[in-house]
Amino acid sequence: MKVRLEQLTKCFGNVTAVRDFTATLEDGELVCLLGPSGCGKSTILNMLSGILPVTQGNIYFDDVEVTRVPPDKRGVGLVFQNYALYPHMTVRQNICFPLEIQKVPKAERLRRAQEIAKLVHVDALMDRRPVELSGGQQQRVAIARALVKRPRLLLLDEPLSNLDARLRLEMREEIRRIQQQTGVTTIFVTHDQEEAMSISDRIILMREGVLQQNDLPQALYNEPANCFVADFLGNPPINRIEGVWRDGSFCLKDGSFSLKLTPDSPIENGRSVILSIRPESILAAQPQDAVFSCPVSRFYAMGKEEIAYLRFGSVEVRAFVPAELDLKEGDRLPVSLRGRGIFLFDAQTGGRLI
Amino acid sequence: MKDKPQAPDQPRRFRAIGEAYLYLAPFLLGLAIFTLYPVIRVFLMSFQSDYNYLNGTYAGWSLENYQNVLTDPKFTQAIRNTLLYVLAVVPISTILAVVIAWLLNRRLHGSAIFQTAYFKPMVTSITAVGLAWRLMYNQQYGILNYVLSVFGVSKIGWLTDPKWSLPALVIFGIWNILPFTIILLLSGLQNINELYYTAARVDGAKEGRIFRRITVPLLAPTIFLVCIVNTISSFKVFSELYPLFKGDPGPVYNLYTVVYYIRYMMMEKREYGYAAAAAVVLFLFIFVFTMIQLFVKKKLRNRS
Numbered sequence: 001m002k003v004r005l006e007q008l009t010k011c012f013g014n015v016t017a018v019r020d021f022t023a024t025l026e027d028g029e030l031v032c033l034l035g036p037s038g039c040g041k042s043t044i045l046n047m048l049s050g051i052l053p054v055t056q057g058n059i060y061f062d063d064v065e066v067t068r069v070p071p072d073k074r075g076v077g078l079v080f081q082n083y084a085l086y087p088h089m090t091v092r093q094n095i096c097f098p099l100e101i102q103k104v105p106k107a108e109r110l111r112r113a114q115e116i117a118k119l120v121h122v123d124a125l126m127d128r129r130p131v132e133l134s135g136g137q138q139q140r141v142a143i144a145r146a147l148v149k150r151p152r153l154l155l156l157d158e159p160l161s162n163l164d165a166r167l168r169l170e171m172r173e174e175i176r177r178i179q180q181q182t183g184v185t186t187i188f189v190t191h192d193q194e195e196a197m198s199i200s201d202r203i204i205l206m207r208e209g210v211l212q213q214n215d216l217p218q219a220l221y222n223e224p225a226n227c228f229v230a231d232f233l234g235n236p237p238i239n240r241i242e243g244v245w246r247d248g249s250f251c252l253k254d255g256s257f258s259l260k261l262t263p264d265s266p267i268e269n270g271r272s273v274i275l276s277i278r279p280e281s282i283l284a285a286q287p288q289d290a291v292f293s294c295p296v297s298r299f300y301a302m303g304k305e306e307i308a309y310l311r312f313g314s315v316e317v318r319a320f321v322p323a324e325l326d327l328k329e330g331d332r333l334p335v336s337l338r339g340r341g342i343f344l345f346d347a348q349t350g351g352r353l354i
Numbered sequence: 355m356k357d358k359p360q361a362p363d364q365p366r367r368f369r370a371i372g373e374a375y376l377y378l379a380p381f382l383l384g385l386a387i388f389t390l391y392p393v394i395r396v397f398l399m400s401f402q403s404d405y406n407y408l409n410g411t412y413a414g415w416s417l418e419n420y421q422n423v424l425t426d427p428k429f430t431q432a433i434r435n436t437l438l439y440v441l442a443v444v445p446i447s448t449i450l451a452v453v454i455a456w457l458l459n460r461r462l463h464g465s466a467i468f469q470t471a472y473f474k475p476m477v478t479s480i481t482a483v484g485l486a487w488r489l490m491y492n493q494q495y496g497i498l499n500y501v502l503s504v505f506g507v508s509k510i511g512w513l514t515d516p517k518w519s520l521p522a523l524v525i526f527g528i529w530n531i532l533p534f535t536i537i538l539l540l541s542g543l544q545n546i547n548e549l550y551y552t553a554a555r556v557d558g559a560k561e562g563r564i565f566r567r568i569t570v571p572l573l574a575p576t577i578f579l580v581c582i583v584n585t586i587s588s589f590k591v592f593s594e595l596y597p598l599f600k601g602d603p604g605p606v607y608n609l610y611t612v613v614y615y616i617r618y619m620m621m622e623k624r625e626y627g628y629a630a631a632a633a634v635v636l637f638l639f640i641f642v643f644t645m646i647q648l649f650v651k652k653k654l655r656n657r658s
Contacts, residue, residue, distance in 0.1 A: 049556055072558025084549040088571040097567070098557040149557065 001062050001152040001185050002027050003048070008057035010043050010209075017043040018209040021057070025202075030179050030186045032196035035206035036232070041189045043209075045155050048187065049078050061152065072101075074153075077146030077184075081158040083138045085130040091117070091141050092126040098149040112148055120144045120178055136167045143175070147182060154179070154186040160195060172199050193233050197221070205229055222340060227350035230276045230343055236307060239282075239317040241275040242347060250275045250344060257313025259337075261344060263354050271346070273353060278341030279307065282319035290334030296327050310335065400630035407626055419631035428618075429632060432610035433639075439524060439611065440588040440643075447528045448581055451535035456569065458536070459543040476533040484597025487526050488513065491598075513599060516608045523609065527594045531587065535580050542576030543569070578651045582644055589640045592617065612636045 003025040010018040018040040025031050033041040046052040048059065050071035058067045066074055085094050095113040104112070117123040120140040130138055139159060146154060159175065160168045176199050179186045190196050196203050197217045205212045205220060205228075213225040224230035230238050243252045245267045251258040259275065267273070285291075297316060299308040301323065308321045310333060319335075321327060344354035375382075399405055400419055402412035423429050454472060458465050475483060490496050491512035499509045512522040546569065554564050570577075592613035595603065603610045603618075610618070612632060619629040 051552060051556065071556045076556065078553070078556045080549055080553065082549070084547070084553040086550060086553075086568060086572075088574075097554070100567075101554075101557050101559045101563065 002060075003153060003185060003187075004060040004063070005044070005048075006058045006060070008044065008047065008059065009055050010040070010047060010052065011055045016209055018047070021206075021209075021211055023204055023211065023214050025185055025187070028183045028185055029201045030176070030188060030199065032200035032203045033187060033189045033206060034193060034196040034203050034232075035191065035212075037191055038208075039206045040209035041191075041206055042157055044206075045078075045157050045187060045189050048153065049076050049155055050074050075149075075151050076153045076155055077149065077151035079139075079142045079146045079154070079156045079159050082162055083130075083142040085138055085141055085145070087130050090127050090129055091122060091133070094130070094141060095144050095148050098145060102149060113144075116144045116148045119147075119181065120174070134167075135163050136171055139163065139171055140174070143178060147178075147184070151184065154184045156186065156188045158189055158191070160190070160192070168195070175199065194235065197233070205232060207232075224343060224352065226352055227274055227276065227343075227345035230345070234278060236279055236318050238341075239277045239279065241277070241312065241315050241317065243273060243275060245269060245271045245273050245344075252313050252315065254314055257315065261342075261354055263344070267353055272348065274345045274347050274350075276343045276345060277317065277337070279318045280320050281338040281341035282310070282317065283336050283338060284319075284321045284325055285334050285336035287334045289336055291336050293332045293334040296329060296331045296333050298329055299327060308333070396630045396633050399626060400634045402627055405627045405630075407624070412627075419627040420635075423628050423631045423635065426628075428610050429612075429615055431608070432612045432615040432632075433635075435520060435609055436589060436591060436612045436636075436639075438520060439527065439591050440585060442524045443527045443531060443588045443591075444581060444584050446524075447531050447535055447584060448577065450528065451532055451539050451580065452570070452573070452577065454532070455536045455539035455543055456565065458540055472536050473533045475530055476537075480530060480593050481597045483530070484526070484594065487529075488598060491522055514605050516604060516606050519599070519604045519609050523591070523595055523598060526598060527588065527591060530594055531584055535584060538580050538583075539573065539576055542573050546572045574654070578647065582647050585643050585647065586640055589636060589643070612639075 005021055005023050008018055008021040009016065021040075021044060033044060035041050043052065047054050050066075050069060054067050058065055060066065061074065086097065089097065092110070092113055095117060096109045099109040099112060114123060114126075117126060120143050122137060122140045122144060125133060125137060125141075130141070133141065139162075142159075143156075156175070160171055163171060172195060175188070188196075188200060200217060202215065203217050203220050204214045207228050213220055213229050215223075215225075220229060221233050224233070227240075231240060241250075241252070241257075243250050243257075245251075246258075246269055248262075249258045249260045250273060287293075294310045294312055297309045297311055299306050299321070304323060305320045306323050306325075306327070308319050308327060309316050310319055311317075321333070325333075327333065342354075343352060345352055401415050401417070403416045403418040404413040406412065458469055458472070490498050493499060493509050493511045493514060496512070498512065499507075503509065510518055512518050550568050550572070551564055554568055559567070590613050591611045595609065595611055595614055599605065599609065603614050613636070616629045616632045616636070619625045619632060
């Protein structure tokens with residue numbers, strides 16, 4: 001099912017949780033709503049499910065307006081962060097409950113529950129209670145319960161945040177598999193960028209209730225629309241250097257470092273700007289290829305690579321360097337820069353300049 | 355293989371245990387003097403015939419007290435009244451309390467006023483309230499008969515007609531037990547995660563079904579607790595009875611309850627052995643009823 005959100009706004013008293021949110025989800029897509037805590041992603045989910053009334057704007061499911069349609073008439077399946085499985089019911093009863101409400105005959109209820117349980121691999125646990133299940137199993141049951149009524153839209157509210165790191169990886173792939181097998185349009189809320197990057201067809205990044213960028217995962221990383229997007233994605237985080245624009249170059253305020261860049265449209269001298277460089281865009285080079293060289297202040301081993309802290313004038317930046325370089329603190333490292341992963345933003349607005 | 359943990363030196367262990375008992379001593383002493391001793395004393399007394407309160411002498415050990423009590427028509431009447439009272443008060447008050455607690459928990463407009471109103475009986479003296487109920491039950495001028503007369507019911511002699519005296523006691527008893535029951539159930543309701551309701555609502559469940567399939571099952575442990583506590587306290591009905599009939603057991607001495615009978619034997623007849631035997635019989639009743647409830651609870655839990 002296609003979902004369209006048009007200038008959706010939600011206010012709680014004086015606080016605006018979501019502001020002018022417009023986006024379209026194609027049929028069968030898995031879209032991640034990504035952003036820091038309190039950015040309004042769960043609010044959007046709750047408005048889509050119909051639990052929260054909308055302050056302004058409209059929601060369309062397949063071009064039919066559903067903004068004021070009650071939750072049970074929308075055909076959405078919702079998976080809660082802590083699953084909300086009914087503790088007094090068995091797995092089977094939990095999965096059957098949405099069908100019981102729809103007054104589906106008992107035999108069909110059981111058949112459909114069995115079918116969906118098989119899909120999410122909990123068919124061996126049907127007679128257990130939620131307390132007898134591990135976190136991952138509970139998660140699967142919660143997904144089964146949301147899917148059993150064949151929703152047109154599946155909403156997952158931070159479904160993996162209660163799982164340990166290893167299980168999270170496994171469940172991530174499982175959710176992807178289940179989603180592709182059922183083909184249901186899915187919205188997945190998370191604050192974990194890695195989760196979002198690995199699972200989704202598209203990512204919508206939000207901040208303080210405002211949509212920042214709605215794009216393919218790689219595009220978000222490679223072509224951030226603004227400074228916030230660049231800062232939010234990437235691990236280790238992007239190097240963020242504040243400075244000014246002077247005569248076609250980015251300069252530190254104290255003048256200890258400058259870098260020549262070519263913007264598409266001219267930038268006026270003296271404008272406050274932010275230079276953002278991804279750690280992997282700073283390369284250790286042969287002396288003859290180097291753009292400049294800079295001292296190494298400290299470094300950490302991270303598996304096959306090392307993260308070195310380099311001094312660009314008076315600021316410190318992170319860069320990946322091959323472990324076999326065998327650097328010591330205080331060495332000068334010849335450095336070249338990759339074309340990709342270097343951005344310039346306006347310091348006031350955060351808008352992208354380069 | 356793991357080594358067994360070494361037993362600590364005996365003296366040290368005894369000292370540790372001794373220290374623990376030393377801390378417990380004040381409480382245990384109070385328990386022994388004020389609870390344990392009287393219980394044992396009553397139990398012994400129930401088997402001693404012709405016990406003399408003043409010098410502590412008795413004629414001998416026998417089942418005479420039990421024989422006399424169990425054949426006393428006043429006592430069989432008391433048992434019957436008490437059982438009827440329990441069987442009426444406990445289910446009705448529990449059901450009423452569940453519904454009221456559920457309504458209070460929904461935070462409707464004015465629920466704060468209702469909360470205060472419902473908890474009022476808990477902080478007022480039962481004797482004072484009993485006197486107020488006497489007025490309300492009054493055949494000529496009572497508010498209850500006035501309200502009923504609006505619906506065309508002729509005036510009922512709540513406190514004077516032996517047919518109506520037990521219902522009058524039951525109504526007062528329910529009213530009196532309700533606040534405590536509501537408080538317990540309300541706290542049980544507040545422990546139920548709001549998310550279960552949200553989940554059910556998104557699936558389209560109506561209030562009635564949510565109440566039946568989610569609220570009540572999740573509240574079941576509290577409901578059982580309330581039933582057991584209320585059964586025990588209802589078996590001991592006395593302070594509801596006393597003010598309602600000016601100290602008499604009903605208008606024509608038709609409303610003996612077991613505790614009233616115990617008091618009557620003790621304070622008026624000075625038959626201490628009879629009173630003790632009646633108390634032991636009451637204890638057995640409460641014990642059996644509580645066991646049945648625990649058994650049912652276990653059965654239900656295993657079934658669902």
